[in-house]
């Protein structure tokens with residue numbers, strides 16, 4: 082495991098330990114005061130970074146990288162790497178974010194940052210490591226209740242509604258609240274042109290203090306809580322699939338009671354491409370819904386289904402023309418929400434209870450994730466899914 086963590090760290094660190102970036106949150110230097118660090122101070126700081134006793138974490142290393150580049154080469158002057166080149170794109174973004182910060186100010190900021198890091202590595206910091214800090218509340222999830230329907234909307238359209246760690250937590254909380262509220266039906270949908278692009282692939286780029294193993298363990302625990310909420314949800318749960326769906330947003334569809342899709346939607350589970358294995362109980366629900374060979378084509382080979390294909394295979398309940406999708410679906414859901422809520426709950430319980438014993442599958446899936454992460458060296462490279 083240490084080897085894996087080391088490989089992970091090396092990938093981040095390659096060419097990274099040395100560079101200033103302007104980060105207002107760190108109180109870094111922007112202007113040009115009288116006493117700026119000399120080239121010698123800067124060279125010393127570059128050497129000092131390599132001697133730090135504690136790994137400062139990827140976030141700080143990224144700041145160092147960007148400041149170093151700015152100090153030595155000036156404003157970012159190289160083409161933006163493609164989105165598949167994930168690590169270099171992240172580094173490029175950090176450097177580019179420094180804008181026109183002068184070389185001298187970047188040099189000073191780099192020296193200041195290294196001096197703070199050296200001081201804190203000698204005395205324990207009162208602050209929790211950045212990777213362990215709780216994420217700020219975000220508006221990436223919007224929950225509304227109207228006409229007997231609670232709607233949980235993924236609201237990160239610029240990132241195709243990719244699920245951040247915070248969003249997993251927020252969805253769990255929203256489902257728990259919806260299971261107890263006055264609504265008869267609960268809906269999951271997305272904002273913008275995508276339903277969801279699956280797990281946010283940057284969720285795994287910040288290594289916690291406990292290293293790779295700890296990251297795998299906490300991801301598996303969060304995933305288990307997340308999927309359990311869908312398994313246990315007591316009311317009718319409807320997916321309003323407003324556009325393409327990828328990864329975990331597809332696998333959990335087998336735990337919904339009804340899935341309505343626009344004819345623009347597609348359903349893609351590129352797990353093998355990513356060196357991962359399927360989750361969300363799909364190893365159980367998909368073969369049951371569509372038969373084992375169709376399930377294998379999706380889950381092993383990553384075959385992307387059109388909305389019509391997904392409907393023909395039973396994953397989707399009904400497909401609507403995109404132009405009338407929202408109008409037709411919401412009109413229908415409003416009508417359904419007038420049905421007696423208790424009757425719907427009890428009927429759902431009768432239908433689903435038979436399945437709950439299969440839950441051991443879920444634990445197995447969590448174990449598989451950890452095994453896959455280890456086996457794959459926890460690869461960060463991701464494949465464009467189209």
Ligand SMILES: CCCCCCC/C=C/C(=O)SCCNC(=O)CCNC(=O)[C@H](O)C(C)(C)COP(=O)(O)OP(=O)(O)OC[C@H]1O[C@@H](n2cnc3c(N)ncnc32)[C@H](O)[C@@H]1OP(=O)(O)O
Nearest residue numbers: 239240241243278279280281282300303304328329465466
């Ligand atoms: C903590 C608990 C962990 C539980 C783990 C559960 C295991 C789950 C597994 C999965 O879900 S596997 C599936 C993961 N998803 C993907 O592989 C999709 C990756 N994205 C793409 O292939 C493409 O972005 C797209 C979805 C096909 C869209 O392509 P398009 O060309 O239309 O748009 P882009 O320019 O590529 O994207 C716009 C913008 O959005 C960002 N983005 C898209 N998807 C993700 C993602 N999954 N994670 C993070 N960011 C994503 C993309 O980087 C672009 O950002 P900018 O470059 O504009 O900043």
